[in-house]
Amino acid sequence: xxxxxxxxxxxxxxxxxxxxxxxxxxxxxxxxxxxxxxxxxxxxxxxxxxxxxxxxxxxxxxxxxxxxxxxxxxxxxxxxxxxxxxxxxxxxxxxxxxxxxxxxxxxxxxxxxxxxxxxxxxxxxxxxxxxxxxxxxxxxxxxxxxxxxxxxxxxxxxxxxxxxxxxxxxxxxxxxxxxxxxxxxxxxxxxxxxxxxxxxxxxxxxxxxxxxxxxxxxxxxxxxx
Amino acid sequence: xxxxxxxxxxxxxxxxxxxxxxxxxxxxxxxxxxxxxxxxxxxxxxxxxxxxxxxxxxxxxxxxxxxxxxxxxxxxxxxxxxxxxxxxxxxxxxxxxxxxxxxxxxxxxxxxxxxxxxxxxxxxxxxxxxxxxxxxxxxxxxxxxxxxxxxxxxxxxxxxxxxxxxxxxxxxxxxxxxxxxxxxxxxxxxxxxxxxxxxxxxxxxxxxxxxxxxxxxxxxxxxxxxxxxxxxxxxxxxxxxxxxxxxxxxxxxxxxxxxxxxxxxxxxxxxxxxxxxxxxxxxxxxxx
Numbered sequence: 001x002x003x004x005x006x007x008x009x010x011x012x013x014x015x016x017x018x019x020x021x022x023x024x025x026x027x028x029x030x031x032x033x034x035x036x037x038x039x040x041x042x043x044x045x046x047x048x049x050x051x052x053x054x055x056x057x058x059x060x061x062x063x064x065x066x067x068x069x070x071x072x073x074x075x076x077x078x079x080x081x082x083x084x085x086x087x088x089x090x091x092x093x094x095x096x097x098x099x100x101x102x103x104x105x106x107x108x109x110x111x112x113x114x115x116x117x118x119x120x121x122x123x124x125x126x127x128x129x130x131x132x133x134x135x136x137x138x139x140x141x142x143x144x145x146x147x148x149x150x151x152x153x154x155x156x157x158x159x160x161x162x163x164x165x166x167x168x169x170x171x172x173x174x175x176x177x178x179x180x181x182x183x184x185x186x187x188x189x190x191x192x193x194x195x196x197x198x199x200x201x202x203x204x205x206x207x208x209x210x211x212x213x214x215x216x217x218x219x220x221x222x223x224x225x
Numbered sequence: 226x227x228x229x230x231x232x233x234x235x236x237x238x239x240x241x242x243x244x245x246x247x248x249x250x251x252x253x254x255x256x257x258x259x260x261x262x263x264x265x266x267x268x269x270x271x272x273x274x275x276x277x278x279x280x281x282x283x284x285x286x287x288x289x290x291x292x293x294x295x296x297x298x299x300x301x302x303x304x305x306x307x308x309x310x311x312x313x314x315x316x317x318x319x320x321x322x323x324x325x326x327x328x329x330x331x332x333x334x335x336x337x338x339x340x341x342x343x344x345x346x347x348x349x350x351x352x353x354x355x356x357x358x359x360x361x362x363x364x365x366x367x368x369x370x371x372x373x374x375x376x377x378x379x380x381x382x383x384x385x386x387x388x389x390x391x392x393x394x395x396x397x398x399x400x401x402x403x404x405x406x407x408x409x410x411x412x413x414x415x416x417x418x419x420x421x422x423x424x425x426x427x428x429x430x431x432x433x434x435x436x437x438x439x440x441x442x443x444x445x446x447x448x449x450x451x452x453x454x455x456x457x458x459x460x461x462x463x464x465x466x467x468x469x470x471x472x473x474x475x476x477x478x479x480x481x482x483x484x485x486x487x488x489x490x491x492x493x494x495x496x497x498x499x500x501x502x503x504x505x506x507x508x509x510x511x512x513x
Contacts, residue, residue, distance in 0.1 A: 118311045121274075121302070121311075124302040125302050125307060126328070126331075126371070127303045128328075136328065137317055140319045141318065
């Protein structure tokens, strides 16, 4: 039997787009969570962590309700922005971003938190702007945290199932990612195909995680030197 | 001239207290700030740097207003012409010594200034090293070079030498003294070390629980120094006793003396006792 590669390619696309967008969103969020003194902080912090404990189906269910064109908000999105988020690729990207939010935000947050505050102050005293300080001092010093956040988000998105199924359904080429394809194949007792998908996912996630541990543990640099 | 006049509420270990500062420091002066930990010394420096805000007060440096709460003036730390050396040195760990200095340079400055400071702080051999490979004294020299590269008006030092061994400490004290003169700085230094204070400063401010309790030139401050008199006194500490207490081993500064116990009273001295050695001018001879 020839394996259908489409679900795997779709999975990688989803993971890649989710990771890039989430990095752009997660960084300002993590920065705000570390340095803000706002009273809203505990609430935002809780919301960011919710996807860790909430069943993905709960998240998927509410997103489904919110984005359904039969609702006011979903209708508005559909008619004004031409964006249909249920049973579409855009929809599962958005859902994945929410679902993986803590996996990106937490490592960045702890990275920023572990930096000595005098690092930032020393740069300010030298007349450097907030932006220069951020780009030239803070960013390079939390490289391991950035790597962890990016890679965890990527790997976690690959492993997503419930939330994608709820809001995306099972449309080949649009929302049928590998994890759903596996479920689909098992349903039709096609264990061989399920096994092929599973093996690929297993191998990919293993390699990704191994890469972070090697890099952050300093094994690679030690080897090269 | 630097005018400092501000109040700030502080949360210390002993509860709330007020840091209440009123100081006028001449241009080119070297002021040491001493006092117990938690007295507000570091906060004083941080307020001058603009890293702490105050409820009301003003800071005027050489006719430029850095802070005036009554006129709602607050100059960002970026805009204040200062150099600061933090207690933990705060070098940027991902850059080499030279890159650290290059980062510290301001936009329109001549890059030759880097070489000038590398030369004066003797960092030539270390410029390609990252800070975590340097010793404490070397890191301190980099921190000083970074603080001075923009030719600041004011230099703030927060216990700059407290983590160093005595030899390195002495060497850097002289370097600080030299830099202070060469760059015509007005310097404020937090320090606990009497010797350091005496050597470097011409003005000593003592803080206690946020209040200035004493301000004077360092010589008057040291009780053991008297004017030319026929009688000299040195303060020391007994570190050991020999021959049933008839011979004392005494430490004065970094010197150890073995002296007979000439104390007449019956009380026997014990290890750790502070003593005062007194001797007459007539026997004094100075050797070089």
